Amino acid sequence: MQKSLQSSSSESADLNRVIGWFISLRWTACLFVFATLLIVRLKLNFQFPYNILFSLNALLFLINLIFTVYYYRIKVQNLSRKEMSILFNVQVCSDYILLFLVIYFTGFLENPFSYFFVFHIMLTSLLFPPAMVFVYVTSLLAVFILTFFAEYFTVIPHFPFNSTTYDPVSYHESIFMKATGLCSTLVVSAYLITSIKSRVEERGKRIEVELNRYKDLDKTKSNFILQVTHELRGPLAALSGYHEMILKGITGGVNEKTQHTLQKADHRAENLLTIIDEMIDFAYMKSDKAAQYSKVGIKLRDAIGYNLELFSARALQKKIHIVSNCSKDLIVWANRDLLNIILSNLITNAIKYSSTGAIIAVNATLENEEIHLFVKDNGMGIEPEELEKIFEEFYRTRRARKIERDGTGLGLPIVQRAVESLDGKITVYSELGKGSTFHIFLPRHESESLSSGGEDGEQ
Ligand code: ADP
Numbered sequence: 001m002q003k004s005l006q007s008s009s010s011e012s013a014d015l016n017r018v019i020g021w022f023i024s025l026r027w028t029a030c031l032f033v034f035a036t037l038l039i040v041r042l043k044l045n046f047q048f049p050y051n052i053l054f055s056l057n058a059l060l061f062l063i064n065l066i067f068t069v070y071y072y073r074i075k076v077q078n079l080s081r082k083e084m085s086i087l088f089n090v091q092v093c094s095d096y097i098l099l100f101l102v103i104y105f106t107g108f109l110e111n112p113f114s115y116f117f118v119f120h121i122m123l124t125s126l127l128f129p130p131a132m133v134f135v136y137v138t139s140l141l142a143v144f145i146l147t148f149f150a151e152y153f154t155v156i157p158h159f160p161f162n163s164t165t166y167d168p169v170s171y172h173e174s175i176f177m178k179a180t181g182l183c184s185t186l187v188v189s190a191y192l193i194t195s196i197k198s199r200v201e202e203r204g205k206r207i208e209v210e211l212n213r214y215k216d217l218d219k220t221k222s223n224f225i226l227q228v229t230h231e232l233r234g235p236l237a238a239l240s241g242y243h244e245m246i247l248k249g250i251t252g253g254v255n256e257k258t259q260h261t262l263q264k265a266d267h268r269a270e271n272l273l274t275i276i277d278e279m280i281d282f283a284y285m286k287s288d289k290a291a292q293y294s295k296v297g298i299k300l301r302d303a304i305g306y307n308l309e310l311f312s313a314r315a316l317q318k319k320i321h322i323v324s325n326c327s328k329d330l331i332v333w334a335n336r337d338l339l340n341i342i343l344s345n346l347i348t349n350a351i352k353y354s355s356t357g358a359i360i361a362v363n364a365t366l367e368n369e370e371i372h373l374f375v376k377d378n379g380m381g382i383e384p385e386e387l388e389k390i391f392e393e394f395y396r397t398r399r400a401r402k403i404e405r406d407g408t409g410l411g412l413p414i415v416q417r418a419v420e421s422l423d424g425k426i427t428v429y430s431e432l433g434k435g436s437t438f439h440i441f442l443p444r445h446e447s448e449s450l451s452s453g454g455e456d457g458e459q
Contacts, residue, residue, distance in 0.1 A: 015084050018127060022091055023071055026064045033057050033102065047163040052105050060098050067091060089132075096120060096136070100143060107161025108147065109178040110171065121186050125193035137190045141183055148179050222286035229280045236276065240269045271406040274348075281341055282393075282410045285417040293335040293421055300364050300371065301326040303336070307343040308362065311351060318356050322347075326364040332371050333443045338418040345411040346375040346438050352404055353436075354379030371442040378435035387430060391416045 034057050040046050070087075079087065103114050117140065125133045150156045152172065160166035243266040245251055247259060254262070304324055315322055332339065343362075350360045354377045361376045382390060386397045394409040401407070415438075419426045423443050430436035 110161035222283045226283035350377040373440040376437040381432040382430040
């Protein structure tokens with residue numbers, strides 16, 4: 001249901017764009033016809049019914065003016081797809097009628113511009129379903145044939161293309177061949193474009209089916225990883241807890257050598273837990289559950305404070321100083337889990353990739369109705385050519401692999417997905433050896449409901 005709604009809204013957006021494009025094309029045509037008529041009248045010796053032609057030109061101007069006002073003022077976007085389609089058909093019909101009248105009053109089949117109908121038919125075949133194309137082509141052919149016979153039997157007058165060289169006998173001799181040539185070109189063009197279009201559409205549908213199948217498989221894989229990593233996490237966390245109990249002497253005394261070995265084991269277990277947590281986040285972001293995030297207003301200062309607190313011990317170990325500046329009134333429209341994922345990953349990276357004694361700043365400001373969150377460090381920085389790759393899944397820079405053996409290269413892709421799920425954007429500025437700044441744009445709070453941003457729930 002949601003999918004069909006989405007596709008119909010994207011079709012409406014496409015049609016809306018096409019209507020706008022046709023309006024611009026019509027303005028060009030209007031100008032072209034006016035300039036041509038003016039040049040032909042003033043400089044060339046063609047005897048056309050100029051009053052009628054300039055009136056038709058003025059009519060085209062007026063019709064397009066109405067369409068333009070309707071398009072920009074009344075906002076075609078608000079129309080339903082059916083109404084839009086009717087509007088488009090009215091536009092196309094008026095184009096056909098006006099073109100036909102201009103061609104009729106300037107020599108009909110004698111006029112080389114009569115082949116402009118081929119472009120019209122090509123566009124019609126591209127934009128309309130085959131049934132509509134059939135209606136347009138047969139109607140046009142019917143009008144052509146009727147006019148042809150009406151002129152032939154002098155029921156209606158013929159307006160010669162060039163009255164000085166016009167010879168009624170040779171015109172009547174050649175008109176049949178010209179009519180056949182034009183009509184068959186129109187039919188062949190319509191047939192070719194319609195069949196090429198249907199083949200392309202068929203391929204597009206097949207690709208879409210494959211893509212959906214791939215997406216389903218990817219989701220199944222992510223759900224599986226999510227389940228497995230969850231299962232792994234429990235025993236590993238328990239193992240880490242037992243290590244801690246032994247190290248604290250709760251289970252009895254341990255000698256120094258055993259304590260040292262246990263500390264190493266605990267460190268490895270902690271690293272493994274971090275990796276598993278990243279994999280859980282990554283799989284979670286890709287699974288079905290990711291679509292179900294609900295957003296609330298969250299006090300950004302609380303969320304930053306909560307995450308800084310979480311990693312303060314790690315920062316202290318490296319004698320890293322963390323400063324933060326965020327107004328207490330700044331409220332972000334976000335999901336708390338996602339916000340914590342973003343902050344925790346960026347803060348741990350800043351700590352991980354900075355040397356002892358570094359300074360990290362986590363600041364947020366409100367600018368142009370958007371929240372700007374900065375996580376800045378004066379650590380090792382990133383080489384310019386690696387900068388665009390760091391958001392790729394599993395990518396780790398050469399220097400990072402040297403400094404930190406344990407790492408998945410999943411932190412930043414997770415952050416990027418989380419930011420996008422919150423309708424935000426992320427960019428990074430970095431200079432090798434000088435540090436990096438991750439800049440996140442997030443939508444500000446619009447609703448009344450507030451959440452503190454930490455683990456402890458809503459206010
Ligand atoms: P991981 O940290 O597990 O390697 P991430 O996806 O979090 O994976 O980061 C990808 C890469 O981006 C890192 O390997 C590192 O090279 C680089 N990077 C991320 N944050 C920083 C930072 N604050 N300073 C320098 N490099 C960084």
